[in-house]
Amino acid sequence: MNFGFTEEQDLLRAEVRKFLDARSPLEEVRKTMESDAGYAPGLWKELAELGWLGLTIPEAHGGAGLGWVDLVVLLEETGRTLFPSPLVSTTLAAAAILDNGTDEQKARWLPSLADGSRIGTLALLESQDVLAPSGIALLGKPDGDAFVLTGTKSFVADAGAANLFVVAFRTGPGAEDLALGILDGGAPGVSATSHPTMDQTKRTGTLTLANARLPKSAVLLGADGRGAPGRAWPAIARLFDRGAIATTGEMIGAAEGALALTVQYAKDRIQFGNPIGKYQGVKHPLAEMYVDIESTKSLLYYAAWALDESPAEVPRSASLAKAYASDAFARIGIDGVQLHGAVGYTAEYDIQLYLKRSKWARPTFGDADFHYERVATLGGL
Amino acid sequence: MDFKFSPEEEAFRDEVRAFLATNLPPGTNKNDFAFLAEWNRKVREKRWVGFSWPKEVGGGGGGIVEQVILKEEMSKAHAPPLGACFMGLAWVGPSIVQYGTDAQKQRFIPDILDGKYQWCTGYSEPGVGSDLASLQCKGVRDGDFYVVNGQKIWTSIAMWSKWMILLVRTDFNTESKHDGITCLLVEMSTPGVDVRPIKNMSGTSMFAEVFFNDVRVPVENRLGAEGQGWQVTVSALASERSSIAEVTAMFRKLEELKELAEKTRRNGAPAAKDARVRRQLSVFEAKIEAMRLNGLRYLTKQLKGEPLSSETSVNKLHRADLEVEMGDFALELLGNAHQYLRGTDEAVDGGRWASGALNWPEVVIGGGTPNIQKNIIAERILHLPKD
Numbered sequence: 111m112n113f114g115f116t117e118e119q120d121l122l123r124a125e126v127r128k129f130l131d132a133r134s135p136l137e138e139v140r141k142t143m144e145s146d147a148g149y150a151p152g153l154w155k156e157l158a159e160l161g162w163l164g165l166t167i168p169e170a171h172g173g174a175g176l177g178w179v180d181l182v183v184l185l186e187e188t189g190r191t192l193f194p195s196p197l198v199s200t201t202l203a204a205a206a207i208l209d210n211g212t213d214e215q216k217a218r219w220l221p222s223l224a225d226g227s228r229i230g231t232l233a234l235l236e237s238q239d240v241l242a243p244s245g246i247a248l249l250g251k252p253d254g255d256a257f258v259l260t261g262t263k264s265f266v267a268d269a270g271a272a273n274l275f276v277v278a279f280r281t282g283p284g285a286e287d288l289a290l291g292i293l294d295g296g297a298p299g300v301s302a303t304s305h306p307t308m309d310q311t312k313r314t315g316t317l318t319l320a321n322a323r324l325p326k327s328a329v330l331l332g333a334d335g336r337g338a339p340g341r342a343w344p345a346i347a348r349l350f351d352r353g354a355i356a357t358t359g360e361m362i363g364a365a366e367g368a369l370a371l372t373v374q375y376a377k378d379r380i381q382f383g384n385p386i387g388k389y390q391g392v393k394h395p396l397a398e399m400y401v402d403i404e405s406t407k408s409l410l411y412y413a414a415w416a417l418d419e420s421p422a423e424v425p426r427s428a429s430l431a432k433a434y435a436s437d438a439f440a441r442i443g444i445d446g447v448q449l450h451g452a453v454g455y456t457a458e459y460d461i462q463l464y465l466k467r468s469k470w471a472r473p474t475f476g477d478a479d480f481h482y483e484r485v486a487t488l489g490g491l
Numbered sequence: 492m493d494f495k496f497s498p499e500e501e502a503f504r505d506e507v508r509a510f511l512a513t514n515l516p517p518g519t520n521k522n523d524f525a526f527l528a529e530w531n532r533k534v535r536e537k538r539w540v541g542f543s544w545p546k547e548v549g550g551g552g553g554g555i556v557e558q559v560i561l562k563e564e565m566s567k568a569h570a571p572p573l574g575a576c577f578m579g580l581a582w583v584g585p586s587i588v589q590y591g592t593d594a595q596k597q598r599f600i601p602d603i604l605d606g607k608y609q610w611c612t613g614y615s616e617p618g619v620g621s622d623l624a625s626l627q628c629k630g631v632r633d634g635d636f637y638v639v640n641g642q643k644i645w646t647s648i649a650m651w652s653k654w655m656i657l658l659v660r661t662d663f664n665t666e667s668k669h670d671g672i673t674c675l676l677v678e679m680s681t682p683g684v685d686v687r688p689i690k691n692m693s694g695t696s697m698f699a700e701v702f703f704n705d706v707r708v709p710v711e712n713r714l715g716a717e718g719q720g721w722q723v724t725v726s727a728l729a730s731e732r733s734s735i736a737e738v739t740a741m742f743r744k745l746e747e748l749k750e751l752a753e754k755t756r757r758n759g760a761p762a763a764k765d766a767r768v769r770r771q772l773s774v775f776e777a778k779i780e781a782m783r784l785n786g787l788r789y790l791t792k793q794l795k796g797e798p799l800s801s802e803t804s805v806n807k808l809h810r811a812d813l814e815v816e817m818g819d820f821a822l823e824l825l826g827n828a829h830q831y832l833r834g835t836d837e838a839v840d841g842g843r844w845a846s847g848a849l850n851w852p853e854v855v856i857g858g859g860t861p862n863i864q865k866n867i868i869a870e871r872i873l874h875l876p877k878d
Contacts, residue, residue, distance in 0.1 A: 408784035
């Protein structure tokens, strides 16, 4: 029985924190989030060299071969400083290939995702924003050795930066007629743009396809011999779980960042002759933030462990973590700004960046309603 | 991270399960006096009463992980408590083990383990609740005795107890109010002790006021040194922290709530199909699971030899929330039928949900109110200035 991190994981955390504190403090984050790219290509290369882009990619494919518990350590730290980068998107694209690809497909794409030369992302959702087979309408028409796709995928994280898209599409009208394949960002008929977002540290946009050809050799699952029919949806659902877990990792880090800023403010700000943190009206919401952060950590670490070691437990544990985190971080963002008083509302203070992050994170890979409903169903209700 | 138990630990779990299969077969009437007497004798023989206490005082000398396994299996099996002396086992005994003289250990520990009689706890006073260190009940040294005068209140099961662990102020002039407190062990039959039960809002009496009028307590019944009472108390309360058994009990309560949702109706459909009901039940599940996993993180810390401190307030807060909210949610599900306590078929499950919904203060207020737990977290973990 050991529900704690290893020395190596503690070391990884310390390294990431040191790197981000030195290279990407919030002043830098603010510059990056105003830039067109939305991330810092120089830092991206350094992340690749440090082995963090390919953290969960096997060594045989150019990665560090670590697990999702290690990834959570990394993401808590990138969340803490609101580090803007397509790290989560690329990791999830790699996971899609790792979970479902052939050896040849893995060899083809994973090394370039690990070394940062490709930026990957998931293109699963469409404009109706539904996490279910019915939410995937994009049709792939078979044409020789490829599927031809015309339509749009919505809410694609880092759409503007990515050049490898893991696309969920439909090969027929039935619930099981789904497929998952890889589209090259440079292929004819493929265009992607990020839109201006409330949380400028998280870019999101649209993937537009006009007679884009997705070669059958790039289908990961679901059609023409790549897996039995009906296997694509469970694979997509597993990707949602991975996405929920990765997102929750960044949420915890960001929530801790917001708590640290607000605690410091409560110690420094003097009213009625005392630091406001002396008053219970301020103290108690801060204590509640701590309770929620600690509890989310426990739920998340268990879910990440389940991904690595106990797959049957993933759906329930991922949903409990993301559901709890979605409600908690939303409240932490609001309370953080409110406890700062009027300055919390200014663009100059950093707390508002965390509030915006909480808004971004809540629906990403399912909000609390979605995940709690799933917990109810899984629990036999 | 590794959630597996070692082969030795698994063997211990098997031993507990085998014991339960033999000694608590399905259909056992757990309220039967003869059964309980036999149960108490057998678990005592296994040294599962006072399981973590040192062997030399008669405890089991068990490790932390085994203790968790034991509590978990007992709770899963709905087993009666391990030992009948609730407060004696929870904190009086551990305090005597740590601070008691050899004579005190010999006199009290075997009786606590055997469940011969009950102990009660004289901490709170009419003007002294959360701010316990301000207590005023007075103890004045007179030869080989302390003469106690004053009042305690909210003393659970005082009317059924033979002994009390009592905090008195023996010095009113110390710089810190914590330093003038002394811990005494008082026999409730001593002349001058007057117990008056208090009726609570559910119509029963679990606690009492206790008045002390020139009560003479022998010096040999002082626990720890004079003025050391605060230390004795703090370490006693710290020994009462594992939440594993509570978690199992709360998962069980959640299952009962789900059953209730299946058989009650909301907006013309089974309540279990109602979106808000489903969400609320899942929120409970998340909080209980968080408690379970928080507990395992704290356990890991203890196994690494790091002492636990204020972080256990996190689970106390969850427990308090759940106790209130789950009890109240049952009443919501029952609708108008929740009003009936007994005497009609319309009283669902014999009215137990209604009384359950009125008993939360014992859990929520006893041992530190939620507001105090939040102060503890804010001041000791977040290092905000003291109020």
